[in-house]
Amino acid sequence: MSIATTHPAEAPHEHYPSGLLRWLTTTNHKDIGTMYMTFALVMFFVGGIMILAVRAELFQPGLQLMRPEFFNQLIGVHALVMIFAALMPAATGFANWMIPLMIGAPDMALPRLNNWGFWLLPPAAILLTLPFTLALFGIGDGAIATGWTFYAPLSVQGGMGVDFAILAVHILGISSIMGSINIIVTIFNMRAPGMTMMKLPLFAWGWLITAFLLIATLPVLAGAVTMLLTDRHFGTHFFNAAGGGDPILFQHLFWFFGHPEVYILLLPVWGLMPHVLSTFSHKPVYGYTAQVYAFIAIGVLSVVVWAHHFFTAGMPVPALIYFMFSTMAISLPLAVLFFCWIATMWKGAMSFETPMLFAVGFIVLFGIAGLTGLILADVAADAQYHHSYFVVAHFHYALFAGGIMGVMTGVYYWLPKWTGHMYNEKLGKLHFWLTVVSFNLTFMPQFFLGLAGMPRRIPDYALQFAEFNAISTVGAFILGFSQLIFAWNVWSCVRGGAKADGRVWEGADGLEWELSSPPPHHSWEVQPQIK
Amino acid sequence: MKRPAPDSRPAGNTAMNLLRRILRHPLGCLALALLPNLAGAAYNFNFPEPVTPIARETLHIHNEFMLIITILFVVVFAIMIYSMIKHRKSVGHQAASFTGPRSALQWLWVLIPFAILLFIDFVLMGIPAVKAIITMEDTKTRADMVLKVTGMQWKWQYEYPEAGVRFISTLATPRDQIANAEAKGEHYLLEVDKPVVLPVGKKVRILLTSTDVIHTWWVPQFGVKRDTIPGFLRETWVNIEKPGIYRGQCAELCGKDHGFMPVVVHAVPEAEYLAWLEARKAEAQAAAGSSDRTWSKDELIAEGKTVYEKQCAACHQNEGQGLPPAFPALAGSKIVNGPLLDMNGKAAKDGHVDRVFNGKAGTAMQAFRNSLSDVELAAVITYERNSFGNKMGDMIQPAQIKALR
Numbered sequence: 001m002s003i004a005t006t007h008p009a010e011a012p013h014e015h016y017p018s019g020l021l022r023w024l025t026t027t028n029h030k031d032i033g034t035m036y037m038t039f040a041l042v043m044f045f046v047g048g049i050m051i052l053a054v055r056a057e058l059f060q061p062g063l064q065l066m067r068p069e070f071f072n073q074l075i076g077v078h079a080l081v082m083i084f085a086a087l088m089p090a091a092t093g094f095a096n097w098m099i100p101l102m103i104g105a106p107d108m109a110l111p112r113l114n115n116w117g118f119w120l121l122p123p124a125a126i127l128l129t130l131p132f133t134l135a136l137f138g139i140g141d142g143a144i145a146t147g148w149t150f151y152a153p154l155s156v157q158g159g160m161g162v163d164f165a166i167l168a169v170h171i172l173g174i175s176s177i178m179g180s181i182n183i184i185v186t187i188f189n190m191r192a193p194g195m196t197m198m199k200l201p202l203f204a205w206g207w208l209i210t211a212f213l214l215i216a217t218l219p220v221l222a223g224a225v226t227m228l229l230t231d232r233h234f235g236t237h238f239f240n241a242a243g244g245g246d247p248i249l250f251q252h253l254f255w256f257f258g259h260p261e262v263y264i265l266l267l268p269v270w271g272l273m274p275h276v277l278s279t280f281s282h283k284p285v286y287g288y289t290a291q292v293y294a295f296i297a298i299g300v301l302s303v304v305v306w307a308h309h310f311f312t313a314g315m316p317v318p319a320l321i322y323f324m325f326s327t328m329a330i331s332l333p334l335a336v337l338f339f340c341w342i343a344t345m346w347k348g349a350m351s352f353e354t355p356m357l358f359a360v361g362f363i364v365l366f367g368i369a370g371l372t373g374l375i376l377a378d379v380a381a382d383a384q385y386h387h388s389y390f391v392v393a394h395f396h397y398a399l400f401a402g403g404i405m406g407v408m409t410g411v412y413y414w415l416p417k418w419t420g421h422m423y424n425e426k427l428g429k430l431h432f433w434l435t436v437v438s439f440n441l442t443f444m445p446q447f448f449l450g451l452a453g454m455p456r457r458i459p460d461y462a463l464q465f466a467e468f469n470a471i472s473t474v475g476a477f478i479l480g481f482s483q484l485i486f487a488w489n490v491w492s493c494v495r496g497g498a499k500a501d502g503r504v505w506e507g508a509d510g511l512e513w514e515l516s517s518p519p520p521h522h523s524w525e526v527q528p529q530i531k
Numbered sequence: 532m533k534r535p536a537p538d539s540r541p542a543g544n545t546a547m548n549l550l551r552r553i554l555r556h557p558l559g560c561l562a563l564a565l566l567p568n569l570a571g572a573a574y575n576f577n578f579p580e581p582v583t584p585i586a587r588e589t590l591h592i593h594n595e596f597m598l599i600i601t602i603l604f605v606v607v608f609a610i611m612i613y614s615m616i617k618h619r620k621s622v623g624h625q626a627a628s629f630t631g632p633r634s635a636l637q638w639l640w641v642l643i644p645f646a647i648l649l650f651i652d653f654v655l656m657g658i659p660a661v662k663a664i665i666t667m668e669d670t671k672t673r674a675d676m677v678l679k680v681t682g683m684q685w686k687w688q689y690e691y692p693e694a695g696v697r698f699i700s701t702l703a704t705p706r707d708q709i710a711n712a713e714a715k716g717e718h719y720l721l722e723v724d725k726p727v728v729l730p731v732g733k734k735v736r737i738l739l740t741s742t743d744v745i746h747t748w749w750v751p752q753f754g755v756k757r758d759t760i761p762g763f764l765r766e767t768w769v770n771i772e773k774p775g776i777y778r779g780q781c782a783e784l785c786g787k788d789h790g791f792m793p794v795v796v797h798a799v800p801e802a803e804y805l806a807w808l809e810a811r812k813a814e815a816q817a818a819a820g821s822s823d824r825t826w827s828k829d830e831l832i833a834e835g836k837t838v839y840e841k842q843c844a845a846c847h848q849n850e851g852q853g854l855p856p857a858f859p860a861l862a863g864s865k866i867v868n869g870p871l872l873d874m875n876g877k878a879a880k881d882g883h884v885d886r887v888f889n890g891k892a893g894t895a896m897q898a899f900r901n902s903l904s905d906v907e908l909a910a911v912i913t914y915e916r917n918s919f920g921n922k923m924g925d926m927i928q929p930a931q932i933k934a935l936r
Contacts, residue, residue: 061715061719061720062708062709062710062711062715063709063710063711064711067787068787068788068789068790068791069787069854069857072784072786072787072789140856141855141856141857145786145787146784147784151744151745151783151784153743153744153745153761154744154745154784154785154786156893157743157744157786157893157894157895159856159857232893240762241760241761241762241763242762246762246763247745247760247761247762247763248760248763281618281626282620282626283626283627283628284628284630285630286629286630286631287630287631288630288631289631290631310758312747312756312757312758312782313745313758313760313765314757314758314760314765314766317664317665317668320664320668321661321664324657324660324661324664325652325653325657328652328653328656328657329652331648331652332645332648332649332652335644335645335648336645338607339641339644342607342610342611342614345611345614345615345618346614346618346627347614347618347624347626347627347629348614348618348624348626348627349618349619349620349624349625349626350614350615350618350619350620350624351619351620351621352619360611360615363611364608364611367604367607367608368604371600371603371604372600374596374600374652374656375593375596375597375600375656378592378596378656378660378663379660379663379664379667380585380588380589380592380660380663380664380666380667380754381589381592381593381596381660381663383585383589383667383754383755383756383757384578384589384593384751384754384756386756386782387747387749387756387782387783388782448575448576451575451576451577451578452575452578452579452751453578453579453749453751453779453780455747455749455780455781455782455790456782456784457784457789457790458780458789458790459790460709460720460790460791461720461790462718462719462720462721462778463715463717463719464575
C-alpha cells in the first residue's frame with residue numbers, strides 16, 4: 001500500500017486527566033484498548049486458576065479436593081470467563097487499539113459508547129463470579145453449575161447462580177453489541193481518503209465480519225436466556241414439555257448464537273495472521289481478495305450449521321444430512337485461508353521472532369482443530385465423539401491454540417507499537433515453546449480419552465482413564481504457569497526496554513507503522529491520503 | 532583446572548543444571564516418578580472393541596477419516612515446513628513478491644487442492660456418512676423387541692413394555708471408594724446394582740425419555756449415544772453380536788451426580804434372557820402381592836432404609852442432613868414432620884406423601900409415583916418419619932399407597 005502522508009504537527013493538545021480519572025473518563029481508543037487488554041489478561045488468569053483446580057481434581061480417580069457441585073460450577077464459569085471475559089475483550093482491545101491506526105482514523109467513531117462498552121465489563125465479571133463468594137457466606141449455593149451452555153431444564157432447576165449468569169450474559173452482550181456497532185461505523189465512515197473497502201487491512205475485515213455476526217446472534221442468546229429467566233421465575237413454559245414447551249428449543253436458540261460465536265472468537269485472529277506472516281516473510285499478503293471472500297463465506301455459513309452441536313438429541317434424517325453437509329462446507333473457505341497463509345510464507349525470506357513463532361504454531365495446531373472438526377461433522381462418528389473428551393480436546397485446539405495463541409501472536413506483534421519498547425525476545429521464545437509443548441501434553445491425551453469413552457464434565461472417572469488424565473493435568477499446570485512468563489514479559493515491556501522505532505519490524509507494512517512507537521495520544525488528526 | 536564458581540557455570544552444563552533443577556523441585560520429582568508408571572500403563576488410542584453393526588461401521592468410518600485427515604495434515608504441513616527451512620532470511624533466501632496466481636498453470640495448482648477437498652467432503656466422506664445415518668436412524672425395520680430407557684437424576688429406569696417388567700438401576704460403587712477411604716474396585720464407577728439384560732443377535736429398539744433434565748444414554752461399544760429428553764421420546768437401536776458385559780455412562784451434564792450414573796448391559800443368549808425375564812416377572816408379581824398384606828413398622832423401616840440409601844441419600848444424605856440450600860435436610864424437616872394424610876384421608880397438599888409422590892417442580896426433587904412400588908414408597912416414607920431424629924411414630928401401609936395412587 002503506498003501512501004502520501006502529510007505528517008501532522010505532533011500532538012498539539014495532549015492534555016487529559018491524570019491518575020484514576022484518566023482511565024474512568026477516557027474516550028481515547030488507545031486508552032480503552034489498553035483497558036480491554038488488561039481486563040482480558042486478568043480474567044485469563046481468573047479462568048485459568050479455575051480450570052487448574054478442576055485439573056487437580058482430575059489428576060487421580062476419586063474425589064480429592066471438591067464436591068461434584070463445586071466441580072460443575074468451576075467448569076461452567078471457566079468457559080464463560082474465558083469466552084466472554086478473556087477472549088472477546090482481548091479481540092475488542094485489538095480492534096480499539098489497531099483499527100483506527102490501520103485505517104488512518106483519528107479515533108473510533110463513537111468514543112463515549114466505547115467507554116461505556118468497556119465499563120460494562122467489570123460489573124458483568126463480578127456478577128459471574130460473585131456467587132462463589134456469596135456461597136462462602138452461606139448465601140445461595142454457588143455459581144452456575146450447568147456448564148456454559150445453560151441447557152434447560154437443568155438450568156431451570158439450578159440455584160441463583162444461574163440468574164447471576166443470565167444477567168452477566170445480558171450485560172456482556174450489550175457491551176459486545178455496542179463495541180460491534182462502533183467498529184462497523186468506524187470502518188464504514190472513517191477510513192482514510194482513498195482507502196476503498198478492498199484496500200482495507202485484513203484485520204479490519206476479519207473484525208467487520210465478527211461485528212456483523214455479533215449483532216446478528218447475540219440478541220438471540222439474550223432472548224434465549226430471558227426465556228430461561230421467565231421459565232425460572234415467572235411461570236412460563238418455553239422449555240418445559242409439561243406446559244407445552246420444548247427443552248430442545250433452548251439448544252436451537254443457544255447454538256444459533258453458539259456456533260457463530262466460535263467464528264466471532266476466531267475471525268479477528270484470522271484477520272491478524274496475514275499481517276504477521278507477511279511481515280516476517282518480508283513478502284506481501286497472498287490472496288487478499290480470496291481471504292476477504294472466505295471471511296464473508298464463513299460468516300454466512302456459520303449461522304446455518306448450528307444443529308451439529310446436538311446431533312445426539314435426535315432429529316429427522318434430512319435435518320441430520322443437511323447440518324452435516326453444511327458443516328463440512330465450512331472446510332472450503334477455511335482451506336482458502338490455510339492456503340493463503342502458507343502461500344504468503346512460500347518463497348519469502350522468513351525470520352522467526354516470537355510473533356512469527358506463535359503464528360506458525362497457531363496454523364499447525366489450529367489445523368488439528370479444523371481437521372477434527374471435519375470428522376465431528378459426520379453424524380455417525382459424532383455419536384461416538386459427542387459429549388466426550390474428544391470434543392473437549394477439539395474445541396481447545398480451536399479456542400486455545402486458535403483463539404488464545406492468536407491473541408498472543410497479536411500481543412507480541414503490536415506490543416512494541418503500543419509501548420514504544422521491545423519485549424524480551426528470549427522470554428517470548430521460551431513462553432512460546434513452553435506453551436506449545438504443554439498445550440499438546442494437556443490436550444492430545446484428551447482426544448484418546450474421548451475415543452476410549454470418557455464423557456465430558458465428570459468430576460470422577462473409571463480407572464481405565466487414569467493415565468491420560470494424569471498426563472493431562474501435568475500438562476495443564478505447566479501450561480498455566482508458563483503464562484506467568486507472558487504476563488511478566490508484557491509488564492516489563494510496558495515498564496521499559498529497548499526503544500522500538502515506528503516501523504518496529506523490518507518487513508511491516510501498513511498505516512499503523514507510519515506512526516511513532518508509541519503513537520501520540522491523538523493520531524491521524526490529519527488523515528493520510530491513500531493512493 | 533579450576534573448578535568454576537557455582538554462579539558462573541559454563542553454558543555446556545545447562546542441561547545438567549536443568550535436570551538438577553527439576554530434581555530439586557517437588558513437581559519435577561513427581562513428573563519423573565510418574566514416567567515409569569506412564570510408560571508401563573495400558574493405553575487405548577482408539578474406540579473400544581465394537582459389538583454392534585453400528586459400532587463396527589462407526590469404527591471403520593472413524594479409522595478411514597483419521598487416515599484421510601492425517602494425510603491432509605502431513606502433506607499440508609510438510610509443504611509449510613519445507614518452506615520454513617528453505618525460504619529463511621538466515622539462509623539468504625530472497626523474498627518473492629507475488630500476491631496471487633499469475634498463470635493458468637498456477638491457477639490449476641490453486642484449484643486442485645479445493646477440488647480434492649470437495650471430493651473428500653462430499654464423496655469420500657459424505658457418501659459413507661449418509662449411508663451410516665440412514666442405518667442408524669432406521670430403528671423400526673424388523674425390530675425384535677423394545678427397551679424403554681428413562682433417565683432420572685441420577686439413575687436409569689429400564690422397562691420391557693411387552694413383558695411388563697420395570698426396574699431402576701443405580702450406581703453400586705460404595706461411597707467410601709469414591710471418597711478414597713477404601714481401595715477402588717476393578718469396575719470403579721462403572722458398576723450398578725441391577726444391570727439391564729438384553730439378548731444377543733436381536734434387534735432391540737430403544738426408546739428414551741427422562742423425568743427431569745436431559746441425560747444421555749451411552750455405551751461406547753454399541754456405537755450409539757442418544758439424549759433422553761423430558762416430555763419427549765427419542766429412539767435408537769442396538770443389535771449386540773457378542774455376549775458380554777458392556778459398560779457406559781451418562782454423557783450429558785445432568786447435575787450433581789452426573790458422573791455417577793453408569794449404564795451396564797449384560798448381553799446374553801436368548802434362552803438365558805427369557806429365563807431372566809420370567810424371574811423378573813415373578814418378582815414383580817410377588818411385590819404386587821406384598822402390597823396387600825399389612826406390614827409391621829419395623830419391617831417397613833428396614834425396607835425403607837434400603838430404598839432411602841439407593842434413591843434418596845445422594846441428595847438428602849445418609850443422615851438426612853441434606854446439602855442445603857439445593858437439597859434440604861429431612862432431619863427436622865417441616866414436611867417430613869407434618870401430617871401424613873388430610874381429614875378426608877387424601878395425601879395432604881405439599882405434605883410428605885404428596886412431595887414423594889409428585890416431587891417439586893423446578894427442583895431436583897423428582898416424582899417417585901411411577902418409579903417406586905407401593906411397598907417401596909410406604910417403606911421409605913415410614914423410614915423418613917422415624918429416622919434422623921424425626922420421631923413421628925406413625926407409618927403408612929403399602930395398601931394405603933395403592934389406594935392413594
